[in-house]
Amino acid sequence: MKTVFEYTKGMEESVSTSYCPGCTHGIAHRLIMEVLEEKGVLKDTIGIAPVGCSIAAPRFMKVDMIEAFHGRAPAVASGVRRVHPDKYIFTYQGDGDLTSIGGNEILHAAERGEKFSTFFINNAIYGMTGGQMAPTTLIGQKATTAPMGRYVEKHGMPLKMSEIIAQCECAVFVERVALDTPAHVRQAKKAVQKAFEVQEKRLGFAFVEFLSTCPSNWGVPPAKAPDWLAENMIPYYPLGNFRCPEEVK
Amino acid sequence: MAEKILMKGNEAFCEAAMRGGARFYFGYPITPQSEIPEYMAAHMDEIGGCFVQAESELGAVNMGIGAAAAGGNVMLSSSSPGIALMQEGMSGLCVCHLPILLVSVSRGGPGIGDIRPSQADYRQATRGGGNGDYHLITFAPTTMQEAVDLIYEGVALADEYRNPVCILCDAMMGQMMEAVELPEHKEPVMGDAAIRAYKPWALTGQGDRAEKNRIHAMPWSPEELQESNLEQKVYYDKAEKNLVRYETRDLEDAEVVFVSYGTPARITTEAMEMLKAEGINTGMIRPISVWPYPYAAFDEIGPKTKVIISVELSLGQMMEDVKLGANGRWPVKLISRTGGVLFSSQDIVDETKEILKGVK
Ligand SMILES: Cc1ncc(C[n+]2csc(CCOP(=O)(O)OP(=O)(O)O)c2C)c(N)n1
Numbered sequence A: 001m002k003t004v005f006e007y008t009k010g011m012e013e014s015v016s017t018s019y020c021p022g023c024t025h026g027i028a029h030r031l032i033m034e035v036l037e038e039k040g041v042l043k044d045t046i047g048i049a050p051v052g053c054s055i056a057a058p059r060f061m062k063v064d065m066i067e068a069f070h071g072r073a074p075a076v077a078s079g080v081r082r083v084h085p086d087k088y089i090f091t092y093q094g095d096g097d098l099t100s101i102g103g104n105e106i107l108h109a110a111e112r113g114e115k116f117s118t119f120f121i122n123n124a125i126y127g128m129t130g131g132q133m134a135p136t137t138l139i140g141q142k143a144t145t146a147p148m149g150r151y152v153e154k155h156g157m158p159l160k161m162s163e164i165i166a167q168c169e170c171a172v173f174v175e176r177v178a179l180d181t182p183a184h185v186r187q188a189k190k191a192v193q194k195a196f197e198v199q200e201k202r203l204g205f206a207f208v209e210f211l212s213t214c215p216s217n218w219g220v221p222p223a224k225a226p227d228w229l230a231e232n233m234i235p236y237y238p239l240g241n242f243r244c245p246e247e248v249k
Numbered sequence B: 001m002a003e004k005i006l007m008k009g010n011e012a013f014c015e016a017a018m019r020g021g022a023r024f025y026f027g028y029p030i031t032p033q034s035e036i037p038e039y040m041a042a043h044m045d046e047i048g049g050c051f052v053q054a055e056s057e058l059g060a061v062n063m064g065i066g067a068a069a070a071g072g073n074v075m076l077s078s079s080s081p082g083i084a085l086m087q088e089g090m091s092g093l094c095v096c097h098l099p100i101l102l103v104s105v106s107r108g109g110p111g112i113g114d115i116r117p118s119q120a121d122y123r124q125a126t127r128g129g130g131n132g133d134y135h136l137i138t139f140a141p142t143t144m145q146e147a148v149d150l151i152y153e154g155v156a157l158a159d160e161y162r163n164p165v166c167i168l169c170d171a172m173m174g175q176m177m178e179a180v181e182l183p184e185h186k187e188p189v190m191g192d193a194a195i196r197a198y199k200p201w202a203l204t205g206q207g208d209r210a211e212k213n214r215i216h217a218m219p220w221s222p223e224e225l226q227e228s229n230l231e232q233k234v235y236y237d238k239a240e241k242n243l244v245r246y247e248t249r250d251l252e253d254a255e256v257v258f259v260s261y262g263t264p265a266r267i268t269t270e271a272m273e274m275l276k277a278e279g280i281n282t283g284m285i286r287p288i289s290v291w292p293y294p295y296a297a298f299d300e301i302g303p304k305t306k307v308i309i310s311v312e313l314s315l316g317q318m319m320e321d322v323k324l325g326a327n328g329r330w331p332v333k334l335i336s337r338t339g340g341v342l343f344s345s346q347d348i349v350d351e352t353k354e355i356l357k358g359v360k
């Protein structure tokens, strides 16, 4: 009989994730772990989790991991890298974590061309703390700290992090992907593969931004969340590659 | 015995840490300790170690967390406002049970402060400047040699106690030059095999371990967090038993007992000679460990003592510990300066005589 589906060995089989129905954190976890499994390097990998819903990632991902303080995962990963020059190292960070409190840490990891990969989960809201406004919250989008919705005069414009990181010369791989459709998920996996290849070849810093869902705090039914993402997020956060070195094209 | 060489404090601190096995240093410039990152930038590579100039003290301490979690021996340093920024990480290192050596070269405060010597970060170092239930194991050396020896030992102590060890110095100690004898180089814990053998909890990639290693900054439930805190308390209890260190002088016949640490203890020693020449017998308790604090030293005080005086460069931060040690048995007074101002030995003599007028 032909096997059509198998769990990745990179995720704990006996632990179910703590994410809400319709949340795409789980898909992002799975893609990263699948790529590491296919490379055969799960046992040579060290992951750094953020503060946010995915602080729980070390309980689900089957690799050595640490939880970093809020926003500091890139600094923690920089320290891990100095001790282990030959391991696979990644940070996994939400948008509040990475763009707001950790804006400085991510920018300088990119500036230094740190040899690790950052997987950035942009769901346009603070998930774990219950739907407050993030720097990525869209114009018109309601949040508990922007009850009338975000508007430019008061809150400024949402941060396009991939575009900012792509300005750093040593951030050699930068791509924005989405987790709303199977086709986009397959594309996202390719970006994850390339991000690890960049790291393997010591070419520089690699950054993948995933447009991700948060139905619970968007106030959208789980089944409708992918459509909400496609209709609201993709027009402002265009998908595609911003930088890619010749060696991994 | 090794030769004595003349070195600037900050540079001697670096040599001591490297010789003690520290191989990873993350720092950000701030006076009066900028010679530390500069010395590390020049010399860490030579011994196979690593220096990174971090984007901020927050960056530095979190890089330290990463390197310590990965099994490296880490040194960090900064001065007052920079140490304040590092407090998130100090609390983080403690919840993660991670070792690190921290050299704190204090300057005047609060705020951005003054670059001259101060002991106004006593509470920050001994009470835990960050959030949560934790302690830093803190030593406060008085001479360069003592600082070198404590830093050298501190690298291993941090590993043994799975906790940050802080060496609390004032700006004077960082900046002055003194003859020191440097200890031998220890074999550092470097590379996968050594780290796995010596620190089985470290993140190295699972390799041939049966289970993955996880280091939790956020234990999952109050019960898990309590368990984690109680695990660390075992080390704190052990520290209170084994790491209390102090020196006493002339306590038996002392009319006045001074309590002083760091540079002020040196100035106080001079004042003691001057007072003796005037017929006033004084003694001294010099805490070397300030957490755990040597409260037991106060039991050695003789029957002639009328008053205890805390001599320090803060508005009396250590005096709180002195009062706990005195436990109501003697009046406790304060001779102090703040904001980076120093006292002279004559100041201490004059103020002691003034205090004596007021006690029976
Ligand atoms: C220093 C600090 N500030 C604030 C918090 C509270 N906090 C926890 S999670 C979070 C937001 C996380 O949002 P995001 O990064 O978007 O991740 P998500 O939960 O949406 O995946 C905040 C503000 C904290 N834990 N630590």
Ligand code: SF4
Pocket: A018, A019, A020, A022, A023, A024, A025, A053, A123, A127, A128, A213, A214, A215, A216, A217
């Ligand atoms: S709150 Fe949002 S981000 Fe967090 S698990 Fe639920 S859906 Fe996912």
